Amino acid sequence: MGKGGAESFMMNMYRNIDSEKIQFDFLIYDDYEDVQDYHEEIGKLGGRIFVVTNPKKNILKYLYEVNQLLKREHFDIAHNEVYFGGGINLWLAKRNKIKTRIAHSHATEDGKGNSAVLGLLRKYLHHLLMKNATDFIAVSKEAGESLFGNQKYIIVNNGVDFSQYNFSEEEITAKRNELGMNKDDVIIGNIGRMEEQKNQLFLLDIFNAVHKKDPRAKLILIGNGSLRDKILNKIEQLDLKDQVFYLGEREDITALLSIMDIFLLPSLYEGLPMVGIEAQVSGKKIVFSDTISRDIELTPNTHFVSLNDPVTKWADIILEKPYGNKQTSKLAEFDVSNTVKQMEKIYLR
Secondary structure (H helix, E strand, O other): OOOOHHHHHHHHHHOOOOOOOOOOOOOEEEEHHHOOOOOHHHOOOOOHHHHHHHHOOOOOHHHHHHHHHHHOOOEEEEEOOOOOEEEHHHHHHHHHOOOOOEEEOOOOOOOOOOHHHHHHHHHHHHHHHHOOOEEEEEEEHHHHHHHOOOEEEEEOOOOOHHHHHOHHHHHHHHHHHHHHOOOOOOEEEEEOOOOOHOOOOHHHHHHHHHHHHHEEEEEEEEEOOHHHHHHHHHHHHHOOOOOOEEEEEEOOOOHHHOOOEOOOOOOOOOOOOOOHHHHHOOEEEEEEEEEOOOOOOOOEEEEEOOOOOHHHHHHHHOOOOOOOOOOOOOHHHOOOHHHHHHHHHHHHO
């Protein structure tokens, strides 16, 4: 189980929900069996992790394993965080008489190909999702409309534990020193899976333009994925290996956010990205692509730039001061305690 936005959402919920009334178990694909970011914590909280075959590898084996699991465990609620493929999960949940079956939309599209065969498959899986869910929730209006269309749904904010983002100046300086960064460096950060959706190859073009304008600029890249080698090769090609700090997957995300001046997320599409909320809670200046829902504009120093704009425009907006951000009442709505109250009403009704 990795550390993407959906996983962060569920873990923030799990840590703060009333464990005497609600207990979480997790179903993950075998591809992620070795990605054990949360496994120890889940065990300490009383949860279990069930590993099944990825349906992309063997759909019949997957159907058998999940059906047997649901038949054996008698769950009360199925909360689905998968996109169109979640229709299969909810169909199996309905077959096994699970009363509450939740479809949860985190993104505005799934970003897959557009072949005729794949289009038909997605249409069928979407039909399964809509037919078998009892509850529909989304992180934003755009994410809800993208997956659910005219179906009634409720918006549940991606809750964040604000207490995890308080760092002293001494702690921030120490973290910068740990990474070999100076006090005067302008640190730009990006956190996300290294996949096409997150657009890190374009991000490197943006940073290259930033560095030409301000040689003090440094870039922190956090994450992993299928495009990692391409991204690392491009860093070499642009001769930025001394300016770009690739950190892989990290446990100390909140501390790393604290040392950034600007958080940059030029994604091709998003719903309401968890990391974008976390960066605002951390008090960072934010620069998003304009494909991201405007619902994420929770603080005043948040900017949206078109992916069609030249990288020099991106660079100018990134380097324009001030770099800090102010917390607002709108941001406070994303405190995890509010999210937990919403979800408990759904789980316990």
